[in-house]
Amino acid sequence: MRSGHGNSLRLMPVLFIAPALLFFVVYVILPIFQSFYISFHEWDGLGEMEWVGFGHYAYLLDDDRFYTSLKNNLLWLALYMLAVPAGLFIALYLNQTVRGIRLYKSMFFFPFVISQIVVGLIFSWFYNPSFGVVGHVFEFFGASPPSILGDERYVTYGIIFAGLWPQIAYCMILYLTGLNNVAPEQIEAGRLDGAKGWRLLWHVVLPQLWPATFLAIVVTVIGALRSFDMIAIMTQGGPYGSSNVLSYYMFETALSEYGFEMGYGSAIAVVLFLIMLCFIVAFLWKMYQDEKDWR
Amino acid sequence: MKRALASFAMAAMVLAGSANAGELVIIFDDPNPGPKAAFEKVVADFDAANPDITVKLSINDREAHKTAIRNFLSADAPDVTAWYPGNRMGPFVDAGQFEDISGLWASDPNLSSSFEAIKPTMTRDGKQWGVPYSYYQWGMYYRKDIFDKHGIAEPKTWDELLAACAKLKANGVTPITIGTKYLWTAAGVFDYLNLRTNGYEVHNDLTAGKIAYTDDRIRATFGKWEELVRPGYFVENHASMSWQDAIAPFAKGEAAMYVMGNFAVGAMKDAGLTNDQIDFFQFPEITPGMPRAEEAPADALFIPSGAKNKADARKFLAFVARPDVQSEWNIAIGQLPPNSEAKVGDDKFIQEGMATVSTASGLAQFYDRDAPAEMAKAGMEGFQEFMIKPDRLDAILKRLDKVQKKVYK
Incomplete structure (x- = not known):
């Protein structure tokens, strides 16, 4: 009996995890290797695959469009990080008990609830030089409005700014939940020791918010790297x-109207995957370290 | 968006999956009210003429169709599908996913005699793959009232066009409107400049990858374009406008000309313009004596090689090719019938369009249909970049040469 019991104890977790694992392997792990495989071929998605080795990667190194995209990805990563402190300050500001605070909180959270596509659409109207708000503001001051989404100098910043709107709301909600768990005794103790303002925030509140900060950084990095919807709806990369x-x-070369270059698209996907992998490994390592400290 | 595509594909599969004998599954790609109603009428007439055949029709969103077709052709093919001729049908023909219907073209007297002009467009590897049901002209649409006000006549030559532009600009009207957000509109301008500067052969050789973009002839085309770009003859901010957005300045009288296909007339009228305010002229001559070729993209119907009911599908294509069917259909949608025996609508743009294409020395499909997709994408981005940063011409042409080498190897 005892051995049977032990078996089921060992077996049950495996059984429970099996369905999820199966789908994860079929829809996530296998396609990763498939992408690697396809990236070594010339393939239009219909006909025969033709082996080209590292040909696509060699072409990538010499592709202006690729470098523009890579540079923009780095810009996204850097500027998207602003969502973390911005979300923190809005959360701190909203973390008080006044009449109607729930309404204000939900209004600040609103941009995260609506679809990214809608956000993108709203901002493309907002930026429109002939009938958008930005156009009217510039005209009010007698200046001719810039075409933010039509000018290579501003376009990426314009889209990142639009993307920040929902991302700040996301970080805000993470911090709001985090703030619920901040021990009031510690703040009280800090106050008694004469800490206030920035010092109190930095030395007493923020350390307790570390789990929320970590999560906010993770979702923001991932959000920045997979920024897609905004670009698709606002400029189509233009x-x-x-x-x-x-x-x-990657979508454009592999799947759009003028694409269907599965090999080259896969090569881009592989590069993106490797970049993401760096972050994922870093995050996992950090999480592992934290867990170790807990024990 | 992806979810929408997936659901379209799913819907297509479900419909196709339930096909059985005597049932003809058709997937069409224009859900706009006019074209949809016109096609439904064609289907209803076919149904009435063939009581033993039941047609199952589903209509995809035009853009979604372009992606969905790749799924449904190999997964569960309908019996008839809408698609584009020229290079756009190439990948499906080469992959063996379209049915060779040369036999129908040879045996059907109507198809073999009344489609001479458009037959080359439907031909690949010496065989015919589909039946065209409609096409339309491109050219210069302009605000007649504005031209009259400033005493400008329809330009016939390049110098007259430049003079007209200068005069409009001096009077505070932007000469030409365009919206290049989705790129292809710029290709229309390029095609016309290239056809008028270098002719039909060069257009075909360029899109077939036989001429480099750094070739002096192509440079000459861009030189002409520069004469429009440098003085600011195109609307500002065109990179952030779609072709529909670009109608706004045209309708408001802030811009006077638009290089466009005939489908734009409907949108112009929706924007409040009347037949007296808009008119059409053929893109002016650039190289004197160059035979005049035109852009006239066609839409067609194809039989997938995985179709279950190919016999009835052939019947349907033969029906669609009939002169009476093509007349009624194209009059309804305001386009030109490819069948030379068919009647043409009496709308003034249709009449002018017919006069334009029937006397042309060659008909181009359009840059993004004549060139392979990947080349077209890079090329059109280059055109857009040139219209904003003409100084970068050298870099753009070199980049296009590089893409060309990769695409046509």
Whole structure:
């Protein structure tokens, strides 16, 4: 009996995890290797696959569009990080008990609830030089409005700014939940020791918010790397590819109307995957270290 | 968006999956009210003429269709599908996913005699793969009232066009409107400049990858384009506008000309313009004596090689090719019938369009249908970049040469 019991104890977790694992392997792990495989071929998705070795990667190294996309990805990564402190400050500001605070909180959270596509659409109207708000503001001051989404100098910043709106709301909600768990005794103790303002925030509140901060950084990094919807709806990577990022460039070459170059698209996907892998490994390592400290 | 595509594909599969004998599954790609109603009428007439055949029709969103077709052709093919001729049908023909219907073209007297002009477009590897049901002209649409106000006549030559542009610009009207957000509109301008500068052969050789983009002839085309770009003859901010957005300045009288296909007339009228305010002229001559070729993209119907009911599908294509069917259908949608025996609508743009294409020395499909997709994409991005940063011409042409080498190897 005892041995049977032990078996089922060992077996049950495996059984429970099996369905999820199966789908994870079929829909996530296998396609990763498939992408590697396809990236070594020339393939239009219909006909025969033709082996080209590292040909696509060699072409990538010499592809202006690829470098533009890579540069924009880095811009996204850097500027998207602003969502973390911005979310923190809004959360701190909203973390008080006044009449109607729930309404304000939900209004701040609103941009995260609506679809990214809608956000993108709203901002493309907002930026429109002839009938958008930005156009009217510039005209009010007697200046001719810039075409934010039509000018290679501003377009990426314009899209990142639009993307920040829901991302800040996301970080805000993470911090709001985090703030619920901040021990009031510790703040009280800090106050008694004469800490206030920035010092109190930095030395007493923030350390307790570390789990929320970590999560906010993770979702923001991932959000920045997979930024796709905004670009698809606002510019389609234009003008002439200057607002492209790797994920959209991959879609464009492999799956869009003018694409169906599965091999080259896969090569881009592999590069994006490797970049993501760096972050994922870093995050996992950090999580592992934290767990170790807990024990 | 992806989810929408998936559901379209699913819907297509479900419909196709339930096909059985005597049932004809058709997938069409234009859900706009006019074209949809016109096609439904064609289907209803076919149904009435063939009581033993039941047609199952599903209509995809035009853009979604372009992606969905790749799934449904190999997964569960309908019996008839809408698609584009020229190079756009190439990948499916080469992959063996379209049915060779040369036999029908040879045996059907109507198809073999009344489609001479458009037959080359439907031909690949010496065989015919589909039946065209409609095409339309491109050219310069302009605000007649604005031209009249400033005493400008329809330009016939390049110099007259430049003079007209200068005069409009001096009077505070932007000469030409365009929206290049989705790129292809710029290809229309390029095609016309290239056809008028270098002719039909060069257009075909360029899109077939036989001429480099750094070739002096192509440079000459861009030189002409520069004469429009440098003085600011195109609307500002065109990179952030779609072709529909670009109608706004045209309708408001802030811009006077638009290089467009005939489908734009409907949108112009929806924007509040009347037949008296808009008119059409053929893109002016650039190289004197160059035979005039035109852009006239066609839409066609194809039989997938995986179709279950190919016999009835052939019947349907033969029906669609009939002159009376083509007349009624194209009059309804305001386009031109490819069948030379068919009647043409009496709308003034249709009449002018017919006069334009029937006297042309060659008909181009359009840059993004004549060139392979990957080349077209890079090329059109290059055109857009050139219209904003003409100084970068050298870099753009070199990049296009590089893409060309990769695409046509």
